[in-house]
Amino acid sequence: QPSPDQTIGMGIRSYDPEDPYCPYRPSLLHIEELCDSIVRSHRDTSQFRLEELQALRWKLFSREEIHAYQSKSVDEMWQHCAVRLTEAVQYVVEFAKRIPGFRGLGQNDQITLLKTGSMEVVLVRMSRCFNTENSTVFFDGKFASTELFKSLGCGDLMVAVFDFAHSMCALRLTELQMALFSSLVLINTDRPCLEDRGRVHRMRKDLEGCLSHMLRRDNQESLQHKLYQKVSVLQSLCSLHVEKLHWFSQLYPLTVHSVFPPLYKELFTSDLPSVDSL
Numbered sequence: 001q002p003s004p005d006q007t008i009g010m011g012i013r014s015y016d017p018e019d020p021y022c023p024y025r026p027s028l029l030h031i032e033e034l035c036d037s038i039v040r041s042h043r044d045t046s047q048f049r050l051e052e053l054q055a056l057r058w059k060l061f062s063r064e065e066i067h068a069y070q071s072k073s074v075d076e077m078w079q080h081c082a083v084r085l086t087e088a089v090q091y092v093v094e095f096a097k098r099i100p101g102f103r104g105l106g107q108n109d110q111i112t113l114l115k116t117g118s119m120e121v122v123l124v125r126m127s128r129c130f131n132t133e134n135s136t137v138f139f140d141g142k143f144a145s146t147e148l149f150k151s152l153g154c155g156d157l158m159v160a161v162f163d164f165a166h167s168m169c170a171l172r173l174t175e176l177q178m179a180l181f182s183s184l185v186l187i188n189t190d191r192p193c194l195e196d197r198g199r200v201h202r203m204r205k206d207l208e209g210c211l212s213h214m215l216r217r218d219n220q221e222s223l224q225h226k227l228y229q230k231v232s233v234l235q236s237l238c239s240l241h242v243e244k245l246h247w248f249s250q251l252y253p254l255t256v257h258s259v260f261p262p263l264y265k266e267l268f269t270s271d272l273p274s275v276d277s278l
């Protein structure tokens with residue numbers, strides 16, 4: 001029997017790795033603590049709670065409001081979206097910083113992982129604010145369909161972004177599953193120019209262990225390969241975004257150079273990243 005001092009509260013035994021009766025294997029306790037930390041970080045860095053987005057889901061833009069967006073010039077609408085996208089990325093940067101171990105990585109590796117992964121996590125998170133019943137996404141305080149983004153001149157990109165959000169909704173991820181998947185999208189050992197790949201790999205193994213443990217616990221192992229299949233779609237979406245940005249910057253070099261948010265430029269153009277914007 002466990003010694004009395006190991007029983008706290010409602011008969012829950014404290015964790016003592018030396019105790020043969022210990023209910024937790026160190027790895028299981030570690031996994032549960034890691035999951036708690038990651039889902040808390042995800043919640044704290046998602047600008048809206050799911051209930052808030054749910055309550056807003058039928059707040060649609062009027063014809064006049066849509067027409068006003070569609071009447072914006074290409075560069076005006078690009079500026080507007082760049083600001084929104086940068087805001088979403090800033091929350092992802094904050095999420096990354098709270099992933100246990102992330103701040104232990106070298107500064108350059110943190111920047112490399114964010115430069116290549118932050119947009120991917122923004123796209124994963126967009127499924128939280130996507131209404132599959134009318135294919136609208138929460139943008140600027142109301143729900144909008146792809147037609148609102150017409151003046152961007154990136155119809156194919158926006159359709160792909162909406163389709164991806166739709167396909168993520170179909171997986172019906174819990175916040176914990178989305179949080180763990182988002183951390184795995186960021187902590188990716190295949191990113192180019194990583195200096196300490198081994199350290200990223202060790203973080204990733206822990207996170208993979210968390211995801212597979214939680215999928216097993218929820219009896220949803222089939223989700224595992226569906227999630228990993230999303231990674232290639234994410235990467236092609238991000239390449240398309242960078243391609244469109246390159247096309248836009250050819251047409252409006254001054255807008256990108258002097259009006260776009262610095263963080264947006266550092267993450268999505270070939271300018272060398274500077275630390276202070278992260």
Ligand SMILES: CNS(=O)(=O)c1ccc(CNC(=O)c2cnc(OC)c3c2cnn3-c2ccc(F)cc2)cc1
Pocket residue numbers: 045046047048049053081084085086088125126128129137138139140157158161241
């Ligand atoms: C992520 N957390 S959340 O609480 O669910 C949450 C959800 C939504 C919003 C406010 N909407 C957006 O930010 C937003 C909505 N739709 C987009 O695109 C359809 C956005 C957004 C930001 N960038 N882009 C975007 C632009 C161009 C592109 F190629 C890819 C993505 C705030 C917060």
